[in-house]
Amino acid sequence: MNDTFDPRLTGLAQEFREALRLGVYMFRRLDPEGDLTAAQLSLLSMVSGGGLRVGDIAKNLGIKVPSATEQIIKLERAGLVTRQADPDDSRAVQVAITQAGAGAVESANQRRNAMVAELLQGLSNQEIEHLAAALPVIAKLNSSFQN
Amino acid sequence: MNDTFDPRLTGLAQEFREALRLGVYMFRRLDPEGDLTAAQLSLLSMVSGGGLRVGDIAKNLGIKVPSATEQIIKLERAGLVTRQADPDDSRAVQVAITQAGAGAVESANQRRNAMVAELLQGLSNQEIEHLAAALPVIAKLNSSFQN
DNA sequence: CCTTGACTATTAGGGTGCCTAACTATTAGG
DNA sequence: CCTAATAGTTAGGCACCCTAATAGTCAAGG
Numbered sequence: 204m205n206d207t208f209d210p211r212l213t214g215l216a217q218e219f220r221e222a223l224r225l226g227v228y229m230f231r232r233l234d235p236e237g238d239l240t241a242a243q244l245s246l247l248s249m250v251s252g253g254g255l256r257v258g259d260i261a262k263n264l265g266i267k268v269p270s271a272t273e274q275i276i277k278l279e280r281a282g283l284v285t286r287q288a289d290p291d292d293s294r295a296v297q298v299a300i301t302q303a304g305a306g307a308v309e310s311a312n313q314r315r316n317a318m319v320a321e322l323l324q325g326l327s328n329q330e331i332e333h334l335a336a337a338l339p340v341i342a343k344l345n346s347s348f349q350n
Numbered sequence: 351m352n353d354t355f356d357p358r359l360t361g362l363a364q365e366f367r368e369a370l371r372l373g374v375y376m377f378r379r380l381d382p383e384g385d386l387t388a389a390q391l392s393l394l395s396m397v398s399g400g401g402l403r404v405g406d407i408a409k410n411l412g413i414k415v416p417s418a419t420e421q422i423i424k425l426e427r428a429g430l431v432t433r434q435a436d437p438d439d440s441r442a443v444q445v446a447i448t449q450a451g452a453g454a455v456e457s458a459n460q461r462r463n464a465m466v467a468e469l470l471q472g473l474s475n476q477e478i479e480h481l482a483a484a485l486p487v488i489a490k491l492n493s494s495f496q497n
Numbered sequence: 498c499c500t501t502g503a504c505t506a507t508t509a510g511g512g513t514g515c516c517t518a519a520c521t522a523t524t525a526g527g
Numbered sequence: 528c529c530t531a532a533t534a535g536t537t538a539g540g541c542a543c544c545c546t547a548a549t550a551g552t553c554a555a556g557g
Contacts, residue, residue: 209467209471212471213464215467215481215485216463216464216467216470217459219481219485220380220462220463221485222373223376224377224392225488226369226370226374226377226488226492227373227378228411228412229491230367230370230374231412232412233367240513240514242513242514242515245371256534258533258535265375266515267516267517268536269516269536269538273514273515276536289534292523292524292533293522293523293524293534294522294523294524295523295533295534295535296534296536315367316364317363319363319366320356320363322491323359323366324359325491325494326490326491330487331359333480333484334362334366334484335362335365336483337484337485337487338362338366338368338369338484340473340477340481340484341369341372341373341481343472344470344473345376347469348379348469378515378542389544403505404506404507405504405505405506413543413545414545414546415505415506415507416506416507416508416509416546417543417545419506419507420507420543420544439505439552439553440552441505441551441552442504443507
């Protein structure tokens, strides 16, 4: 096993971990007044593009199936999604967003995006470019981390 | 209240929020085998620079005092920190790292940095540059968010 | 002094969100 | 058919955060 790396990478790793910690902080505090928790909004946004099976939702969210089930049941009780047996495979369950769910996603996203956009307004153009360039890199890191 | 923003900012905000969610995921799952949880390592790293009071720790971590107390008690039971009344103000409690605690921080940081560095190795030079340029921006966003 | 109000930390109780293990129901292959 | 694999749910548990209530200490004014 190779555990020696370019020292610059190790330094960047430390810095990246620190940024992750700050990100956790921000993520947690974004729009605490809203009706939807961050986890619920992530799930709802995901199904708002079209019905998905529980397993797909779990995989896309990077959580285990029982954790997805738990959130889905909460959302169903709140009237924001529906659950129906997949006609092609009755083991599977199709989760679809309701009209109320779509409205909730819309307003929650607006509120949160407005809060973040306000933060972003405090950045220079160059800082915004740096941030925008890095976001796909973070997404890529996450997908390689999933494996 | 102004809730209209440059639409590019709103799009970026959406993308940034998604990156935050992914970051939370990575942060939590990094080194799940280690002795320290992510939250404990954050706290321990913080006091490793010198003793701090509970309130300061909570503020620096962005959590409430009772949550900090809870973590500190766990770490104390594990022998990684000590708690002593502040000689200047016996309401306050000084939290200091032990030798075992310092060792735990050291090895946990190494393991986690190695894991992240390995992820970073999968990036191109340009991607690494983009990431490195964005990390200070994230730190800046966080500090303006604190207010 | 000594009381009152502010401050520091802890305790008690609660909630979210994730996990693994065990189970049920369904599908598909030999 | 029967068995193995697959999809989801249920049950139980843990990490980590919160608010409200409490105990102890400090500091300032009467």
